[in-house]
Amino acid sequence: MAAAAPPILLFTDIDQPGLNTLDVYERRGGYQALRKALAMTPEAVLEQLKASGIRGRGGAGFAMGTKISFLPKGSMDKYLVCNADESEPGTFKDRELMQKTPHTLIEGIIIASYAAGANRSFIYIRGEYVLQADMLDAALHEARNAGYIGEGILGSEHSLSLVVHRGAGAYICGEETGLLDSLEGKRGNPRLKPPFPANQGLYQGPTLINNVETLATVPAIMEMGGEEYAKLGVETSTGTKLVSVSGHVTRPGNYEIELGISSREIIYGLAGGPPEGRQVKCWFPGGSSSPVLTAADLDVPYDFNSLAQAGSMLGSGAIIVVDDATPILDVAMKVAKFYRHESCGKCTPCREGTNWTVKMLERIELGEATPMDLEIMASVQEHIIGNCLCVLGDAMAMPIGSMIAKFKDEFEAHIERARMSNGLNRAGVADTALAAQGALEEPPGTLLAHQPGGEQAPGAHEGAPGTHRGGI
Amino acid sequence: MTSVHRFEHGSRVPGWDLPADLEKDPAEIPDPATTAVPDDLRSEIEAHLALYPDHRSAALPALAAAQRVHGWCSPEAIEQVACVMRVTPAYLESVASFYDMLETTPVGRHSVYVCTNISCSLCGADELYAAVSDAAGDDPDFNVRAFECLGACDIAPMASVDGVYVGPLTVADVPQLLEDIRAGRPVLPEKQLARRLVADPNANSQEWVGENRSPAEGGA
Numbered sequence: 011m012a013a014a015a016p017p018i019l020l021f022t023d024i025d026q027p028g029l030n031t032l033d034v035y036e037r038r039g040g041y042q043a044l045r046k047a048l049a050m051t052p053e054a055v056l057e058q059l060k061a062s063g064i065r066g067r068g069g070a071g072f073a074m075g076t077k078i079s080f081l082p083k084g085s086m087d088k089y090l091v092c093n094a095d096e097s098e099p100g101t102f103k104d105r106e107l108m109q110k111t112p113h114t115l116i117e118g119i120i121i122a123s124y125a126a127g128a129n130r131s132f133i134y135i136r137g138e139y140v141l142q143a144d145m146l147d148a149a150l151h152e153a154r155n156a157g158y159i160g161e162g163i164l165g166s167e168h169s170l171s172l173v174v175h176r177g178a179g180a181y182i183c184g185e186e187t188g189l190l191d192s193l194e195g196k197r198g199n200p201r202l203k204p205p206f207p208a209n210q211g212l213y214q215g216p217t218l219i220n221n222v223e224t225l226a227t228v229p230a231i232m233e234m235g236g237e238e239y240a241k242l243g244v245e246t247s248t249g250t251k252l253v254s255v256s257g258h259v260t261r262p263g264n265y266e267i268e269l270g271i272s273s274r275e276i277i278y279g280l281a282g283g284p285p286e287g288r289q290v291k292c293w294f295p296g297g298s299s300s301p302v303l304t305a306a307d308l309d310v311p312y313d314f315n316s317l318a319q320a321g322s323m324l325g326s327g328a329i330i331v332v333d334d335a336t337p338i339l340d341v342a343m344k345v346a347k348f349y350r351h352e353s354c355g356k357c358t359p360c361r362e363g364t365n366w367t368v369k370m371l372e373r374i375e376l377g378e379a380t381p382m383d384l385e386i387m388a389s390v391q392e393h394i395i396g397n398c399l400c401v402l403g404d405a406m407a408m409p410i411g412s413m414i415a416k417f418k419d420e421f422e423a424h425i426e427r428a429r430m431s432n433g434l435n436r437a438g439v440a441d442t443a444l445a446a447q448g449a450l451e452e453p454p455g456t457l458l459a460h461q462p463g464g465e466q467a468p469g470a471h472e473g474a475p476g477t478h479r480g481g482i
Numbered sequence: 483m484t485s486v487h488r489f490e491h492g493s494r495v496p497g498w499d500l501p502a503d504l505e506k507d508p509a510e511i512p513d514p515a516t517t518a519v520p521d522d523l524r525s526e527i528e529a530h531l532a533l534y535p536d537h538r539s540a541a542l543p544a545l546a547a548a549q550r551v552h553g554w555c556s557p558e559a560i561e562q563v564a565c566v567m568r569v570t571p572a573y574l575e576s577v578a579s580f581y582d583m584l585e586t587t588p589v590g591r592h593s594v595y596v597c598t599n600i601s602c603s604l605c606g607a608d609e610l611y612a613a614v615s616d617a618a619g620d621d622p623d624f625n626v627r628a629f630e631c632l633g634a635c636d637i638a639p640m641a642s643v644d645g646v647y648v649g650p651l652t653v654a655d656v657p658q659l660l661e662d663i664r665a666g667r668p669v670l671p672e673k674q675l676a677r678r679l680v681a682d683p684n685a686n687s688q689e690w691v692g693e694n695r696s697p698a699e700g701g702a
Binding site for chain 2: 101104139175340
């Protein structure tokens with residue numbers, strides 16, 4: 011890849027003091043994109059966004075222009091909601107944007123609302139981001155006084171209200187329908203889709219929901235033109251992307267990259283790679299919900315399609331690097347416990363599946379597991395995926411499933427090791443339990459695998475409901 | 483194996499199988515004539531109510547405001563919010579019990595949320611949490627909690643002290659951290675997130691060119 015300075019759209023002079031104030035932001039050319047947009051028709055603005063090919067930066071990667079065009083035409087109340095709940099583990103790019111250049115986001119929201127015909131907008135920001143919400147409130151106050159928010163913006167016919175709504179700590183409120191319920195003042199339970207928010211969203215009205223980074227990119231798109239923006243990046247993944255690199259790297263932080271550069275360049279070049287003497291064991295390319303990739307995948311280009319082909323996803327653009335000194339079991343345990351805590355409890359596969367997965371991982375850790383538990387665990391993950399209202403369950407099932415598939419040897423070795431030390435330490439307590447099942451003659455490690463029937467599996471296994479559930 | 487009872491692991495559906503008191507009258511919307519609400523709290527909630535097309539949307543900001551006044555979402559706090567918002571206390575309780583930052587039991591007035599999620603724990607957050615818990619001991623002023631990802635993995639391991647992000651923390655920082663909180667000073671000012679620049683300014687200027695690869699990384 012050519013080393014010519016890649017474009018920086020979102021992070022231009024990001025650390026300039028006072029960039030969060032309207033004064034400095036306007037002096038740097040802020041709100042010019044809005045003036046340009048308001049001089050065009052909403053349809054023309056939408057055409058620009060479509061031409062840019064920008065895909066949602068929140069996780070699902072849906073084309074923004076297409077999303078806007080799903081909103082029904084007409085004069086009904088339409089809403090724009092900015093998803094600033096950023097709670098995907100490993101992700102912290104929106105925090106940086108909202109804290110340092112809140113006006114970029116506000117300008118993007120105004121332009122997007124103009125294209126979508128929305129006249130009420132909300133920023134749902136997670137409650138933990140106190141500083142960032144304060145920054146947004148201050149910026150909003152300035153924007154309102156300057157006439158960017160309110161009735162007849164800059165003499166046009168477009169009107170918009172904007173409210174900064176603070177959440178109160180729940181991962182599920184980053185899911186778009188959970189977010190809408192939370193914004194309506196309820197428990198943040200996801201809704202059945204369809205109807206999609208574009209048709210029936212907030213207060214049952216047509217609603218456009220976009221991530222902070224997506225909306226913050228809109229002014230840049232308007233300034234340079236959609237087709238020009240589409241020249242950045244690669245086909246089907248246009249533009250630049252903020253990546254949050256964390257975990258075992260020497261320079262963790264947010265970096266703006268052009269989509270399509272190699273992942274190695276991000277992890278080693280920008281973030282400095284793992285500490286001296288360590289190697290990359292595995293990495294999450296898009297937050298803790300994305301299937302893990304290994305060191306062998308480091309040369310995969312960092313864009314939506316290439317990562318999907320490699321069996322993972324770009325997600326929210328949060329790279330978490332795990333080095334070779336970390337047991338994979340610890341990583342799996344952290345991930346599973348997080349999703350168990352955050353499952354809202356509405357859908358059974360997710361509520362139970364996350365709980366069972368943690369229990370099985372604990373069995374492995376305590377030396378009470380058998381190699382068959384890995385298969386059961388993998389099968390639990392398969393039964394979660396696609397069977398719930400939202401993707402929270404999938405978000406655990408995909409990384410756990412990928413860890414079991416890619417690090418099976420390590421899991422099995424851990425099971426053996428833990429069983430051995432457990433057997434020594436606990437004077438054969440586990441063996442007594444196994445003797446009760448009449449399996450003591452078998453050598454360790456193959457015990458239950460050779461049991462006839464294998465009904466020790468929890469009910470999810472092999473479609474045998476109502477079979478013996480003991481043992482776990 | 484360890485016996486983790488169903489739903490006692492801190493999920494969002496605790497108490498689902500507790501018996502309901504069927505004799506009890508359903509709670510009604512509190513009567514404004516008999517419910518005393520502090521003036522500040524009332525005007526704050528009313529300001530929130532004015533922002534939304536549907537009054538229920540103000541539930542989260544109103545409960546957060548009441549929690550700032552009362553220290554937690556006590557029955558009294560919920561009663562007052564319900565009175566101003568004209569909803570039942572049960573509705574607000576259902577909301578309050580869902581969110582991690584709304585406390586449904588009395589807690590210390592200084593919250594210290596230590597992030598123990600994946601990125602922070604890779605950098606030693608579990609030891610940090612243990613150290614903070616030990617140092618705070620049973621001081622009733624502190625509400626030390628292991629929290630899910632707080633969105634600051636660049637300063638891992640980190641903590642949010644009364645809403646102020648500090649990191650990266652080491653176990654050695656803990657005594658100073660608690661001392662600052664007790665004295666009412668800004669906590670570890672030089673480690674606050676507000677002062678941190680974006681990643682590495684040099685790296686972000688994209689000076690890096692492909693050959694500059696770490697020698698540790700061969701042809702993996």
